[in-house]
Amino acid sequence: MSTNKNLRKAKDAKNDEFYTRYKDIEDELVHYKLYFKDKTIYCNCDNPEESNFWKYFYTNYKSLELKKLISTYYVKGDNEKSYKTTYNGVEIEKKELKGNGDFRSEECLELLEESDIVITNPPFSLFREFLHSLIENNCDFILIGNTNALVYSEVFELFQKDKIRTGYTNFNVGMYFRVPKDYKYTKEIEGEHFARVSTSCWYTSLTVEKHKESLVLTKKYSVKEYPKYHNYDAINVNNFNDIPCDYEGLMGVPMTFLDKFNPEQFELVGLSSKNHSKNVPRLHDNAYYKGYTRGKVVTRVESNMPLLDTSEFGGTKCIKEDYPDLYQIYWRIFIRKKETKGNG
Secondary structure (H helix, E strand, O other): OOOHHHHHHHHHOOOOOOEEOHHHHHHHHHHHHHHHOOOEEEEOOOOOOOOHHHHHHHHOHHHHOOOEEEEOOOOOOOOOOOEEEEEOOOOEEEEEOOOOOOOOOHHHHHHHOOOOEEEEOOOHHHHHHHHHHHHHOOOEEEEEEEHHHHHOHHHHHHHHOOOOEEOOOOOOOOEEEEOOOOOOOOEEEOOEEEEEEOOEEEEEOOOOHHHHOOOOOOOOOOOOOOOEOOOEOOEEOOOHHHOOOOOOOOEEEOHHHHHOOOOOOEEEEEEOOOOOHHHOOEOOOOOOOOEEEEOOEEEOOOOOOOEEOOOOOOOEEEEOOOOOOOEEOOOOEEEEEOOOOOOO
């Protein structure tokens, strides 16, 4: 079974040959059918011979009432050729590209101008650049990405501006991807090799109905259950289901909260990173953050990460002379309620 560690290895090796299963595409895209009518769909990381994204739109072209389907894809070798493939509901046209099909190439960027929605599984290692190209060209999208991208400063800013949201697929399930047979961490299904990436989810610029639903908040605030961070003027909430209904100040919640985020109910104030923690009042300076222990290893503590004075809520113990024991909590998103109606 593949883990986050395996995904990082793939990233370091620029091994982005993770192909999405047809069922996963079908289960997600069925929710967007109304958006596809009379639209040009561009799959710009997809070889029609292997891509289930192409297969899905080609097979369902008439029922989705598409205007046009386009695909391009990247080739690694100098002797390999990449093609632009177009389908208009009647015939397939295949045209050789001048370059290698890199989504950043001029000819692929030009195709964004005639496209309405980009739908694909882009290289996880290039997710920032890929998303930036779509935003710059004002193109709608439905993408698969790493859940860790939620805390990229560029991506978080898009959530703050309500320009991106997670899709319909259960956020915590993870996904299986078809991988090359020489990929180490695989599971064989019907003769093909698959790897599970637990940190994977859908991102889209289109409307997702679940993000219009408000969380029903029933828990009451107490100092013991919701301690304040040592370094941020905000309380810690370990699970989005535990957000107190009667607290009006800043709260730090796990990044998984974004899968439930309704911009009408909550404000995204900041993120525990160097780029966004400035939006949240600090209680101390950064001088004392030296490191934490994991076994016998001492590692630097990121000064922006939330710290608690108690180990009751998990976290990793920090080390510093002349200071009390502190525990580093994983990434937190800082939020504030916009409304209280219906929360109690």
